[in-house]
Amino acid sequence: MSAERVIADLRELASLTSTADGAQRLAWGPVWRKARAWFKGKVAEIGLDVSTDAAGNNWVTLPGRSPRTVIVGSHLDSVPNGGWLDGCLGMMAALEALRAHSSAPPPATLALVDWADEEGARFGRSLLGSSAAAGSLKIEEVRDLTDREGTRLVDALAENGVALDRIGDARRQLAALDARAYLELHIEQGPVLESLNKATGVVLGTFGVERHMLRFTGQAAHSGSTPIPMRRDAFLAAAATALECRQIGLRHSKPGAGVVCTVGVVNVEPKIVTAVPGVCEMSLDQRALDADVLAAMFKDAREASERIARENHVGVEWRRIWNIEPRPFDPHLVKLCEEAVREETGDAPRLPSGPLHDAAEMVPHMPVVMMFASSSRGLSHCKEEDTPEPHLQQTIRAYLRLVDKTLAHVAGA
Numbered sequence: 001m002s003a004e005r006v007i008a009d010l011r012e013l014a015s016l017t018s019t020a021d022g023a024q025r026l027a028w029g030p031v032w033r034k035a036r037a038w039f040k041g042k043v044a045e046i047g048l049d050v051s052t053d054a055a056g057n058n059w060v061t062l063p064g065r066s067p068r069t070v071i072v073g074s075h076l077d078s079v080p081n082g083g084w085l086d087g088c089l090g091m092m093a094a095l096e097a098l099r100a101h102s103s104a105p106p107p108a109t110l111a112l113v114d115w116a117d118e119e120g121a122r123f124g125r126s127l128l129g130s131s132a133a134a135g136s137l138k139i140e141e142v143r144d145l146t147d148r149e150g151t152r153l154v155d156a157l158a159e160n161g162v163a164l165d166r167i168g169d170a171r172r173q174l175a176a177l178d179a180r181a182y183l184e185l186h187i188e189q190g191p192v193l194e195s196l197n198k199a200t201g202v203v204l205g206t207f208g209v210e211r212h213m214l215r216f217t218g219q220a221a222h223s224g225s226t227p228i229p230m231r232r233d234a235f236l237a238a239a240a241t242a243l244e245c246r247q248i249g250l251r252h253s254k255p256g257a258g259v260v261c262t263v264g265v266v267n268v269e270p271k272i273v274t275a276v277p278g279v280c281e282m283s284l285d286q287r288a289l290d291a292d293v294l295a296a297m298f299k300d301a302r303e304a305s306e307r308i309a310r311e312n313h314v315g316v317e318w319r320r321i322w323n324i325e326p327r328p329f330d331p332h333l334v335k336l337c338e339e340a341v342r343e344e345t346g347d348a349p350r351l352p353s354g355p356l357h358d359a360a361e362m363v364p365h366m367p368v369v370m371m372f373a374s375s376s377r378g379l380s381h382c383k384e385e386d387t388p389e390p391h392l393q394q395t396i397r398a399y400l401r402l403v404d405k406t407l408a409h410v411a412g413a
């Protein structure tokens, strides 16, 4: 019954907050507020209240026999023209966990959280509410953000009762909980589980990222008059480096610990059909779950680019754009998650998360684990986002098992 009720709630929310183009629950806007008001009504049905912290995160607490607390949650906001499951699946499953325990106090306290502005779709800063609660948000880095219409983040927050200068108080509010575990159910948003024909996966952590711009500098020259061996073609050096980086990625991949790397931007100068490119800039985004593997991939790519540059008689410079360390999840919670998934589905595939999630912000503060439901065709952040209903049901049941196992573990620890 439980899983069917979660799916019915998801469909009800989708019908209230979607257009023909998909979900429209953009953070800090009217449709998002409508979704949260609807959710508050669902919480009231089980006799509980919603409270809001200094960052606009919504909390519901169900006191247990112990003050030790298991946090369950995700986010109700979506990208424009988004899907019906991203964030909401985790929210409705967490609500169902509260419902399941509302008639008698659970062994440990259960707290539900709806993080504000996970997507960052409007102002470009993802994980806003959870990073404020984690204490990792730097106010000065977001103070001047505006959306496409020119509305300032600080004003959009104020419209929702959040004062940017006091957003860090959310950290104290989280610290006041005796939090011992954070559990988040989410859709995979990628094709791995579907390709294995599995409903549910155990998430090992979120990828670390090394993101750089590489600038190859050779010499622009006439394409008709310059013999091939005499050229200093910056593009060909970049292209050979891109191919080599793919080999480096494949070499560092292990079963269950895949890594990824992507060249997403390539610019050449002077960009004339009759000129040998004298300059080529290219982006390289490398991701891995293991910090040593990520460091090795980065070193290998750097050495390869320098060797290839020499072979092509060009120079190469690296500039870091962004990086984040991997956030591995708690080994004991991963084990409980594996048990829960195996009991429900007969198997427990393990996989890393390529996308970041609010869960990553909780990793420095408490044991964390996530569970993934398969994504049809790997699609997300679009109206085609879906999971086959039998997979949804199995995954929701596995998640509720994980909540119970974690409550018992935390109470007895």
Ligand SMILES: [Zn+2]
Binding pocket: 075, 086, 087, 118, 186
């Ligand atoms: Zn999400």
